[in-house]
Amino acid sequence: MAFTVLPAPRGKHRRARRGPATGGGRLASVAVLTATGALGATAMTGSAHADSAPVDTANTVFAQTADVTGSLADSLAAQAAAQHKAADIAKAKAEQARKEAAAAARAKAAKAKADAAAAKAKAEAAAKAKAAREAKARADRAAAERKRLGSFVLPVDNSYVSTGYRASSGLWSSGYHTGIDFHAASGTSVHAVGSGTVVEAGWGGAYGNNIVIRMADGMYTQYGHLSSIQVSVGQSVTPGQQIGLSGATGNVTGPHLHFEARTGPDYGSDVDPIAYLRSHGLSV
Incomplete structure (x- = not known):
């Protein structure tokens, strides 16, 4: 059986409207092209070999079209699966990064x-240590002050006793010396022997x-025969504080410091001044 290829009719023909470029359109185009090629090939074969066996052209075209469509679908499915896998990997990475x-x-x-x-504990420890150091320093200063206030010094530096306690002489109205005399030129500094409060400062008759x-x-x-008085009644004094200058005022034969230790503020309550000074650690 022979196939004859008919010429296309002449005249004006309207071109078919081109639809949107979709997957279906492309598949149809592939199928048509494939079918057209197959028919053309079959027609040419039929023309050249009129005595050959007939060929099932329609089935061949459909088979080829199905093969192309299946391959494309497989490719699209594989691509979609790969995209889903990549999205899952990206999501997992993002979650891991978030965690x-x-x-x-x-x-x-x-x-x-x-x-x-x-830092807070360190600061608190430092503050406690500082407070402890300051407390210790205050305690040390207080102890030193108590010690200083409780200490005694001699009333005149680098001197000696020129007349002792209870020495007898008509120079004194009582017939004996009620204190001790320290050798001192006029104007020598006189110190309080210890801490206390001034109860008398001024003229004392025979004591000047x-x-x-x-x-x-x-x-x-008591400190007598001074040329200068540098404290006043009610004033507190500390050991070694200068309270006046030695001299020769009152009933004297020359400049010196008359010093007495008493149980009361007035004349006649005297005790041994050397024993008193020694009881406070002084060497006289």
Whole structure:
């Protein structure tokens, strides 16, 4: 059976409207082209070999079209699967990154909290240590002050006793010396022998310019024949504080310091001044 290829009719023909470029359109185009090629090939074969066996052209075209469509569908499905897999991987990575960032933030916050607690503890320890040092320093100063206030010094530096206690002579109205005399040129500095309060500062008759101090231990000390008085009644004094200058005022034969230790502020309550000074650690 022979096939004859008929010529296309002449004349004006309207071109078919081109639809949207969709997958179906492309598949149809492929199928048509494939079918057209197959028919053309079959027609040419039929023309050249009129005595050959007939060929099932329609089935061949459909088979080829199905093969092309199946391959394209498989390709699209594989592409979609790959995209889904890539999306899942990206999502998993994003979730892992989020978890790692959250863990890092928690670790950073915990470290900051620990550092703040350590800094606070260190500051508190430093403050306590400082307070302890300051308390110790105050206690040491107080102890030193108590010691200083409780200490005694000689009333005149680098001197000696020129007339002793209870020495007998008609120079004194009582017939004996009620104190001791320290050798001192006029104008020599005279110090309080210990801490106390001034109860008399002024003219004392035969004692000339004199000072009487009530000592912290309850005793009294007197300093006579001064050329200058540098304290006033009611004033507190400390050991070694300058209270006046030695001289020769009152009933004297020359400049010196007359010193007495008394149980009261007035004349006649005298005790041994050397024994008193020695009881407070002084060497006389």
